[in-house]
Amino acid sequence: MIGLVHFLTVAAIVFAIGLYGVLSKRTIVGILMSIELMLNAVNINLIAFSRFITPEVLTGQIFAIFTITVAAAEVAVGMAMIFRVYYDRNTVHAARLDEMRW
């Protein structure tokens, strides 16, 4: 029988993968995708809690819908920003964004 713990474990693994991706992906596009993974891990968590902890109210599921919407907005802005960066420097490598430091 698949229970709450399994969902939470999957979510934790997805979150960790996303986090690892944010820190290690070389292009900004990849980093954005990793962030999506992290947000999806949150969604899994929310819906699992909603199903198992508060089955009679749908708080968690509504929360998940908001998260998806916000994530979409974030990606839209993110893509626009990536275009700007590419326009400025002909690259989308995160490591090349180091004009400002110290």
Next chain:
Amino acid sequence: MNIALLTSEIAVVILALLIIVFDLLMPRQEARRSLGYFAVCGLLGILVYTFNQHGASATVYHGFFVVDKFALFFKQLFIVATILTLLFSFDYIEGLTHNTGEFYALLLLSLVGMMVMASANDLLTVFVGLELMTIIFYILVGFDLRSSKSSEAGTKYLILGSAASAVLLYGMSWVYGFTGSIVLSEIAAHITASPAMLLGLGLMLAGFCFKMSIVPFHMWAPDVYEGAPIPVTAMLAMASKAAGVAVLLRVFLVAFADLQAYWLTIVSLLAGLSMIVGIIVAIWQTNTKRMLAYSSIAQAGYILSGLLAADAAGVKGMLFYAVLYMVANVGAFAVTTAVNNQYGSDKIDDLSGLSQKSPFLAVVMTVSLLSMAGLPPMAGFVGKMYIFMAITDKGYFWIAMLGLVMSMVSVYYYMLVVKVMYSKEAKNQQEFTASVSLRIVALISLIATLFIGIYPGPLAELANAAARSLW
């Protein structure tokens, strides 16, 4: 359900939409400044209206959204900060972009996000307000199409900010899962000190600290502050940070109050670290905005330290400090804007000879910086005193001492800036001009800083009333 409580937020949204419409209808040339004045007038009207809501303490949408003195205090703070920022940056914004209407509208919408945050009474509203504010700030930070720094700053802010939001959300999902609710008061009722709960709490704390740029979650701040257009930097420093403080206070003092014993130690360490790092790194900066970024990190540490008292006196100190910090920053950023309009860059060296070219602006800058350093009779002294008195009562003597020592160190680098203004020769003999509205804002900042410093009573009373409404 009383929709009237949402009036001020709705009004700001309508104002923003109107500006977009007008921007489309008006011929380009005329659209420029009149839209800014329109925004300022609209905000002034809304500000006046918010005073109407005083005394109310009610919730809408099943307790998702609350209007009390605490929320109103912050809303008024945000609105005033936006008005002042708009006023001093007309010239700058005109030079920045042709789409001024868009810029104003976005700024107003981010203001809506902050106002929602101030009123948020559950985790979902906190999240939505926070994201509304932050996503718009991503755009605004990258708004300067001429500068590669701006897009770099925008990207950095976006990536790190989204990742931090994901962390915050992940924390919220745990808290939700283990209390079965997202409304703050119900969370407080079901809270237990289980490891999962503490995990959620820790993740949320990290997320909020990111928004407030608390060390070590501050790494984004200097780069973003430096790259963003000045009005956006100003808003980030003053309003966005204050919004972070508002939700942090409500979440931690309402929902997580029973877990105080667990988070107080960490908060004290974070606050102390922020003071130290913000101040010692600021010494090395050569860019005014970057210097102000580090100074804002340190100031965030001072504000956060008020949370250690975990009572009305500490919150009062934090609210008071948020206001005076806003006022001082308005002055500093107004002067930075004026200098930027003149030379097109933000180097501290560009301030040289300001005392001869524009003695008034030099005085404003000096007073603002010294207020942040906490010298009497400027407002910063009183703010620090309120906070430190509140936390020493609770036994955090070491943090107060650290704060005092760091204040002394901070005087050093603030005085470096003052020295540049007063003892270095100007680069050229060009006439120095600054718009009337900028001068007015600078004057307001100067008078307010001195007035609050000399006669803190009324503002302290206001902050006190706001702080008490949390309990």
Next chain:
Amino acid sequence: MFNQYALSHAALIPLLPAMSFIIVGFFLRRLPILAATVSVCMSLISFALSLGVGYGVIANNITVDNPLIQRIPWLSISGLTVDMGVYIDPISAMMLVIVTLVALMVQIYSIGYMRGDAGFGRFFAYLSLFASAMLGLVIAVNFVQLFVFWELVGLCSYLLIGYYFHKISAREAAKKAFITTRIGDFGLLVGILFLQILFGTLDFQQLASNVPLYVAEHGTNLLTIVALLLFLGPIGKSGQFPLHVWLPDAMEGPTPVSALIHAATMVVAGVYLVARAFFLFSVLPNAMEVIAWIGAFTACFAASIAFTQRDIKRILAYSTVSQLGYMMLALGVGSVTASMFHLMTHAFFKALMFLAAGAVLHGLPNKNDIFEMGGLRHKMPVTFAAMTIGVLAISGIPPFAGFFSKDEILLAVSQVSMPLYTIAVVTSFMTAFYMARLLIVVFCGSEKPDNQPHEAPMSMRIPLVVLGVLAVIGGYIPYANHFGDWVRFGSASHEGLHWGIAATSTVLSILAISLAWYIYGSGKVSPDKLSRRFSTLYKLSFHKYYIDEFYLWLNHTFVDGLGKILYWLELHFVEGIVNGIAGLPVGLGDLVRKSQTGKLQRYGLIMFGAMLILVVWLVLLSPLFKGVLSGGDY
């Protein structure tokens, strides 16, 4: 109607000049006519309000025992509440009227006196600031407010003495005034802190009710020390011996400033403080004795210096010091009435004399030595009349103002101590003598051929006339209207004139004036011969008993010597330590900022690393570390 308005809005009295300071100082500095108009108008309204307050006090029967107090909370943190407010009783009402009146007169006078000066606007801004600070001091409700404004008037005094900052002597005098009064202010501050520690409040009214209880319980020993510390402030500010040295030098400022600040108002702040805190001093007999003796000595001592001075303003300055000594003496023997009465008449006639001296200097630029003047009475009749009235008033000739107040002081002193009375009478004799000397030498005698004196312009004559009238009637009218019923401490005194004392002092004064005429006016005796005959005494007096030199020597030997030792220590020990400490944050800052590499994933690594540590700490370790850093018991 107006009385009530003035009473309830008494806070406006200091606020209006403050506004004028801001307007003139920031916006009208370069527009002399507007600057003068604004400050004079504000002063005029202030004066009208003060008069309203004065009438209101009488009409509403506000006495020293039931003052009218308004307070607003200024600062409140746990354990300390400080108010700002307005304290109206007959004493402060009287001070309000005097200060606003003299300030108004001096401002009108300055329009003519300062005409064409490059810093005209600045001058009026400072005058307004001073008026505001002085009025704030007068209406203080507690020691904190008093101290704040006390320092502010000190600052104004500094700014105005150094008004001609291009002159070295003016700069030096300003510094001297500031530093000398600082010494006294330090004592005052320590005294105030002691009061806060002992009583937990600095409010005059609360202190007044707490002090007797404290004395009954703990005796007077500690309190006497506190009171003497407090008294250091007045010693500095009111030019009492041995901190009187700054006042004569303060004459480097423009003459209207000398009239307003260094004669009529600021220097009496010390006297006012003692009167205001009389509930404290009056229960401490030892402190009172000290005050009386310092006052008496200062009076006599300063008069003896004034004997031989040649600079017209310096003579007046020493006479001010001497009269301030008189007021202190009156307080020391327990008579607030006499002291305040003399304060008022002195403000009138001393301001009058200073303004007259200013008119003389205006007519004869760049001449300060009275022996280079002479015969001015023909060319400057109004000024001559004004100065004559002033001299007669200060000498205590009836029916001029000084007669009544001086008599009151002498009467009060005679009831307490015979030696003090003798000193006071001798001083009175000397005062009459040197003032008559000034009058005779400057205005009588033969005209000097190379002088081209001219009468002062209208704006300068009006204040002379107004103050002249007041110097004549300012004594009798209050006397006839029972001044002592209103301005008093404890029960009212109904002594009236004591004819014996009045006659003695009047006769002595007339004698002194005749003597002065005999020596300086008649031409029968050569003053130079006299000074040679008493050459030792003359030199002592002329060089002000070498007190300045003594202080310089003290300074050289002890302060500089100590400085040398400390400097050596500083160079060899402190500097290294300080630089080391200062280098620490700078070096650390450099290290930390190197972590800011600009690479966003590095930032992410640090942040998420920190997040991990934070979470691990919270989940695993925080139960172990509960409350470790708070020191509290959580």
